[in-house]
Amino acid sequence: MPGTVLTITSGKGGVGKTTATANIAAALAQLGKKVVCVDADIGLRNLDLILGLENRIVYDLVDVVEGRCRLRQAMIRDKRLPNLFLIPAAQTRDKTAISPTDMVHLCDDLRQEFDWILIDSPAGIERGFRNAIAPADQVAVVTNPEVSAVRDADRIIGLIEAEEKGPARLLINRLNPAMVRQGDMLAVEDVLDLLAIDLLGVVPEDDAVVVNANRGTPVALDEKSRAGQAFRNVARRLLGENVPLLPLEDESGLLQRLSRLFGRGD
Amino acid sequence: MAAEKPKIEIKGVRDGLLITVGDRGDWPAAQDALLETILARSEFFRGARLALDVGPRPLKAAPLGRLRDRLADLGVTLWAVLSESPKTQETARTLGLEIHLARPRPGRVVRPVDTRPRGEEALLVHRTLRSGMRVEFAGHVVVLGNVHAGAEVVAAGDIIVWGHLRGVAHAGAQGNAAAVVCALDLSPTQLRIAEYIATAPPRQGPPVPEMAAVRDGQVVAEPWTPKLK
Ligand SMILES: Nc1ncnc2c1ncn2[C@@H]1O[C@H](COP(=O)(O)OP(=O)(O)O)[C@@H](O)[C@H]1O
Ligand SMILES: [Mg+2]
Numbered sequence: 466m467p468g469t470v471l472t473i474t475s476g477k478g479g480v481g482k483t484t485a486t487a488n489i490a491a492a493l494a495q496l497g498k499k500v501v502c503v504d505a506d507i508g509l510r511n512l513d514l515i516l517g518l519e520n521r522i523v524y525d526l527v528d529v530v531e532g533r534c535r536l537r538q539a540m541i542r543d544k545r546l547p548n549l550f551l552i553p554a555a556q557t558r559d560k561t562a563i564s565p566t567d568m569v570h571l572c573d574d575l576r577q578e579f580d581w582i583l584i585d586s587p588a589g590i591e592r593g594f595r596n597a598i599a600p601a602d603q604v605a606v607v608t609n610p611e612v613s614a615v616r617d618a619d620r621i622i623g624l625i626e627a628e629e630k631g632p633a634r635l636l637i638n639r640l641n642p643a644m645v646r647q648g649d650m651l652a653v654e655d656v657l658d659l660l661a662i663d664l665l666g667v668v669p670e671d672d673a674v675v676v677n678a679n680r681g682t683p684v685a686l687d688e689k690s691r692a693g694q695a696f697r698n699v700a701r702r703l704l705g706e707n708v709p710l711l712p713l714e715d716e717s718g719l720l721q722r723l724s725r726l727f728g729r730g731d
Numbered sequence: 732m733a734a735e736k737p738k739i740e741i742k743g744v745r746d747g748l749l750i751t752v753g754d755r756g757d758w759p760a761a762q763d764a765l766l767e768t769i770l771a772r773s774e775f776f777r778g779a780r781l782a783l784d785v786g787p788r789p790l791k792a793a794p795l796g797r798l799r800d801r802l803a804d805l806g807v808t809l810w811a812v813l814s815e816s817p818k819t820q821e822t823a824r825t826l827g828l829e830i831h832l833a834r835p836r837p838g839r840v841v842r843p844v845d846t847r848p849r850g851e852e853a854l855l856v857h858r859t860l861r862s863g864m865r866v867e868f869a870g871h872v873v874v875l876g877n878v879h880a881g882a883e884v885v886a887a888g889d890i891i892v893w894g895h896l897r898g899v900a901h902a903g904a905q906g907n908a909a910a911v912v913c914a915l916d917l918s919p920t921q922l923r924i925a926e927y928i929a930t931a932p933p934r935q936g937p938p939v940p941e942m943a944a945v946r947d948g949q950v951v952a953e954p955w956t957p958k959l960k
Contacts, residue, residue: 616862619879623861659897661859661877 467576468499471703472601473636474586474594474625476617480609481638482506484674486585487515488685488693492700494549495686498580501540504554505568505597506587513553516543517681527555530567536574545686550579565599572600581703589617598625603703604633605665610640610651615659622662634665636699641670653710666699667710668692737761739768744832747780747810754786761788762798769805782811782832789818792825799826815906815926817948831907851888860884860898869905880920889913895938899923908945913955917941924950 473486486502494500503526504512513519524539529552536552543549555562568584575582586597598604604625608618618635625633637656644650651659653667671692677684685696691711698708737760738753750768752761765783769776781802790812799809811829814820820830852870862881866872871888882898884890887905889912896914901923903910908925916938922929924943929950942955 616881619862619881623864626858626861659879661879 468579468582470572470576470582470584470600470602471605472584472586472597472603472630473605473607474597474621475588475607475614476619476621477608477614478588480588480607480614481636481668482588482607483512483515483585484678484684485605485607485636485638485668485696485699486583487512487678488683488696489700489703490549490581490583491516491543491546491683492685492697493581493583493703494543494546495697496700496704497548498704499548499578500581500583501550501552501575501579503552503571503575503582503584505563505584505593506554512585513541513551514681515678515683516549516551518543518551518553519681522553525553525555526571527562529571530563536571545682563596565595568596569600589621594621594624595628598628598630601630604630605636606633606662607636607638608656608660610637610645610653610656612651615651615656619660622660632662634663635660636665636668638668639670640667664710665702666695668695668699669711737764739764741768744782747782748776749782749784749813749832751784752786752788754788758788758790758794761785762794765798766801766805769802769807773805777806779806780808780810782813782829783809784813785816785819787815789816790814790822791818792822795819795822795828796826799828813906817908817926820906820908832905853888854886859894862898867904878914878919886910910944912943913940915940917943917952917955922950 473482475482490500490502502512513522518541521541524534526539528534529536529539539552540550541553572582584597584601587593606618606622608614622633625631637653640653641650645652657664669691671684671690673687673690674684674692677687684690684693687693695711698711701708737756740751742749750765752765795812802809809828811832812819812823813830813832823830854866854868854870854872856866856872856874857876859876860866860874860878860882862879865883867885869887872884872886872890874884874892874894877894878884878892878896878898878900880897884898885901885904887907888902889910890900890902892914895916896919898919899921900912900919902912903925906925908927910924912922912924918931918934918938922931922943924945927945927950940955941952943950943952
């Protein structure tokens with residue numbers, strides 16, 4: 466069976482697309498799937514850093530597209546997970562070096578060999594976004610639970626629908642339960658009410674994300690981290706399992722509300 | 732003086748001709764420019780039914796009545812005056828003129844039989860309008876979905892939203908203050924009916940269907956409930 470292309474995108478930058486791509490990929494690989502991450506955020510390379518693979522880059526996405534190397538030569542195998550690969554972005558080239566058609570052809574090749582192809586997309590409404598969305602079978606939109614990020618996410622969800630790549634699913638990242646309780650942050654149900662799309666997962670704010678990223682080990686491989694657990698749950702949902710939302714804190718009311726919300730998404 | 736001359740635009744519409752008088756210059760100058768245009772092509776205009784768009788100009792009954800008589804002398808029937816000014820709209824109504832293009836001239840209305848009620852043009856938008864999207868239509872707009880914050884609906888007629896209305900809605904955008912905005916959840920960022928502007932106060936409790944309309948010069952929201960007979 467040919468693999469599935471999942472594009473991870475957002476309206477606003479810095480909400481956690483790269484973090485999500487690396488960690489969902491690692492979690493899928495840990496579950497035994499053959500996974501490749503494609504860094505389509507050309508010029509803003511950092512997926513390799515989170516995976517700790519930056520010193521192994523020889524060829525990149527643009528080299529593949531322009532025929533300077535074979536696809537296989539540009540794939541870097543992960544140190545820990547033998548069925549996880551990365552095709553890095555070119556840091557020096559601008560986004561017009563690749564077209565949406567190039568991405569479609571590339572992914573058609575990758576589908577033959579991989580179960581999952583995860584594309585880390587640039588933010589916003591630029592050329593790079595079209596490249597990342599063109600080959601997608603599924604789209605995940607990452608947002609933080611704040612008004613401006615949600616507004617930008619809404620705009621992107623509209624564009625995804627316009628490209629007939631919808632319905633996109635939502636990944637809410639950096640939720641801080643204490644702030645939600647104080648009314649200083651949008652709650653999960655507020656965000657879902659504003660965006661009216663299905664939920665793929667909720668990842669809490671967690672220092673372990675930054676610590677692990679600096680070490681080049683995705684937090685999804687950290688058994689103790691709550692964010693890591695959330696990413697592992699997302700991976701299982703992608704595989705079709707019905708995994709309830711992570712209890713964000715020991716407050717039974719909130720917990721029940723969340724699990725009810727998630728049930729609705731399926 | 733020449734710089735003060737307003738622009739005259741002529742368009743064919745379903746009900747005859749529509750002449751738009753530009754905003755520049757005072758009313759006498761505008762009227763002169765208008766009559767000059769008609770005189771220059773008097774054969775073309777003879778027998779025409781004319782709707783006149785005077786823009787934001789507030790006009791009293793005397794000058795408007797005088798213009799109608801001058802036009803009649805030239806064989807032109809003035810049947811409608813369009814304006815964003817409530818004053819001008821009131822004047823036009825007093826003179827028995829229409830203030831809206833969509834409605835046919837009174838007297839020409841053929842009362843439809845009950846089995847075939849007359850409809851008006853509407854655009855059905857069967858989707859959620861997300862941030863950055865805009866729908867504009869010269870009739871009514873019906874949205875089966877939400878209008879999210881950052882989205883905008885502009886209609887010459889009414890706006891009906893079967894969902895949340897959280898963006899900007901402008902009904903009666905060509906000056907019809909009788910237009911209404913209805914939604915299952917009426918929480919717009921901004922709501923406009925003709926030239927009246929309102930913002931929704933934060934709502935307490937769960938949403939109920941509401942209808943916004945202009946009453947005594949103010950936009951008010953009232954429960955939108957079926958009036959069953
Ligand atoms: N759940 C989280 N908890 C804490 N920090 C996070 C979390 N997710 C992302 N971050 C941090 O936020 C920053 C931006 O994340 P990144 O994945 O690079 O965003 P993007 O790719 O959307 O620009 C990074 O420093 C990352 O470590
Ligand atoms: Mg990134």
